[in-house]
Amino acid sequence: MTHVAVLVGSLRADSVNRQVAESLKAQAPAGVEVEIVDGLADVPFYNEDIDGAEVPASAAALRAQVGKADRVLVVTPEYNATMPAVLNNAIDWLSRPYGQGAIAGKPLGVVGVTPTPYGGKWAHEDTQKSAKIAGAIVVEDVTVSQTSIDVDVLNDPEVQGKLRGALDTLVAFAPETSAA
Incomplete structure (x- = not known):
């Protein structure tokens, strides 16, 4: 069984990206077990002063849920030409302690839809960059940046096929191991 933790970059209950997830x-x-990580709105902004002996419960839960996953899939829209703050904050919490965070060494892919001409491309690139710096193994082949301006992404067979294909690629990904 491969366990995939899904981080959704939109907090809105009826978000198209939440529906994609x-x-x-x-x-x-x-x-394959896909588990959507809930509670991102409850995680306080990352602050090293509160990341000590008593980590906030919501941040500890986030770390535990992602920590037990084999893969991480981010499903996100684009806000002001970048990733949503809630997603950036989640990655900040998942990156600590440095080099040993819950996201370190985990294959990660980014998909999503947004009603812009670029389909979330910049948010997805920024998410990949941040996740890579946090220690994730970014699977470059798992990218679906889809505009939802003219397409019903939840019912379009081509878009749904791309999204399922991205999940399949993430699950099948085998990180390269270097010889010691």
Whole structure:
């Protein structure tokens, strides 16, 4: 069983990206468990002063949920030509302690939709950059930046196929190991 933790960059209950994440969860192939990480709105902004002996419960839960996953999939829109603050904050918490955070060494992919001509491309690039710096293994082939201006992304077979293909690629990804 491959466990995929999904971080959704939009907090809005009816977010199209949340619906994409739910769709991927419902259509997960056999042997794959997709778990959407809830509670990102409850995680305080990262502050090293509160990241000590008593980590806030919401941040500890985030770290635990992502820590037990085999893969991480980010499903996010684009806000002001970058990733949403809630997603950046989650990555900040997941990156600590440096080099040993819950995201370190985990294959990670980024997909999403947004009603812009670029389909979230910049948010996805910024998410990949931040996650890589945090220690994740960014799977470059897992990128779907789709505009939702003229396409019903939840019912379009081509878009749904791209999204399922991205999940399949992330699950199948085998990190290269270097010889000692």
